[in-house]
Amino acid sequence: MTTPGPPSSASSGAADVWVVIPLFNEASVIEMVIRDLHQEFTHVVCIDDGSSDGSADAARRAGAKVLQHPVNLGQGAALQTGFDYVLTQPDARYVVTFDADGQHRVVDAAEMIALARAEDLAIVFGSRFLDKRTNPGILKRIILKTAVWVTNMTTGLRLTDAHNGLRVIRTDALSRVTLLQDRMAHATEIVLKLGRTKLPWREYPVELLYTDYSRAKGQSVLNSINILVDLIVR
Numbered sequence: 001m002t003t004p005g006p007p008s009s010a011s012s013g014a015a016d017v018w019v020v021i022p023l024f025n026e027a028s029v030i031e032m033v034i035r036d037l038h039q040e041f042t043h044v045v046c047i048d049d050g051s052s053d054g055s056a057d058a059a060r061r062a063g064a065k066v067l068q069h070p071v072n073l074g075q076g077a078a079l080q081t082g083f084d085y086v087l088t089q090p091d092a093r094y095v096v097t098f099d100a101d102g103q104h105r106v107v108d109a110a111e112m113i114a115l116a117r118a119e120d121l122a123i124v125f126g127s128r129f130l131d132k133r134t135n136p137g138i139l140k141r142i143i144l145k146t147a148v149w150v151t152n153m154t155t156g157l158r159l160t161d162a163h164n165g166l167r168v169i170r171t172d173a174l175s176r177v178t179l180l181q182d183r184m185a186h187a188t189e190i191v192l193k194l195g196r197t198k199l200p201w202r203e204y205p206v207e208l209l210y211t212d213y214s215r216a217k218g219q220s221v222l223n224s225i226n227i228l229v230d231l232i233v234r
Helices: 030-037 055-061 075-086 106-119 138-155 186-196 212-216 219-233
Strands: 017-023 043-049 065-069 094-097 123-127 167-170 201-205
Touching: 017 030, 017 055, 017 075, 030 043, 030 055, 030 106, 043 055, 043 075, 055 065, 065 075, 075 094, 075 186, 094 106, 106 123, 106 167, 106 201
Parallel strands: 017 043, 017 094, 043 065, 123 201
Antiparallel strands: 094 167, 123 167
C-alpha cells in the first residue's frame, strides 16, 4: 500500500461518524480526550469496562454517551459492546476506534475519515511506522514489530502496525465483525475479520503521543508484551 497524503478533514464531524472508546480507569485524562474529540466529531461513545475511579462520570461530564460493563471484561469485549451499539444507530456510517489515554491525535482520526470518504474505503488502519514521527523506544518497537509479523502471518494482510488502536471502519465492514477475544488478542482478531471482508482498505500514517501519563502507568511496554502473550496463548 502506498502512503497517502493528508486529505481535507472538513466533513469529518458529520453525524454519520461515531467514535468508540474502550474506557478503564482513565478518569484523570478522559474528559480532555473527549472534549478534544468533540471539536471534530459529534458522537463519542465510551464503554466503561468496570472502572473503579469514576471514569464513567468523567466521560459523561465531557458529553460522551457512556455504556457500562459492571466488571472488567477486557478491551475486546468493550469494543464489541461499542460496535453493537453503533450498528443500532440509523445514520451511522463510520466508526473510529480511539484510545482513552490521550495517545491518539484527533487530527489523525479526522484525516482518516476524510481519506475513507475520498477513496471509498471500508477500513483505514492507523500506522505509527509509516513515518518517523513516533518514537516508541527500542524494546517496544521490537515487540510491536514481532506482533505485526505474527499478525500478518495469521491474517494474510501486510500491515506495518497491526496493533494500533486508531482505526476507521465503515459499518458494512463493522457488521461482519464479532470479537470473541476479550483481551489483547482482539487486536489480531479484528484485523483477521476485517481482512476476510475483502473490502477496500488502506493504512494511514499517524503519530502516537507517548505521554508522561501513559509511561507512568507502564502502558508503553506492558501492553505490547500482553499482545505477544495473548498471541502465543490463544
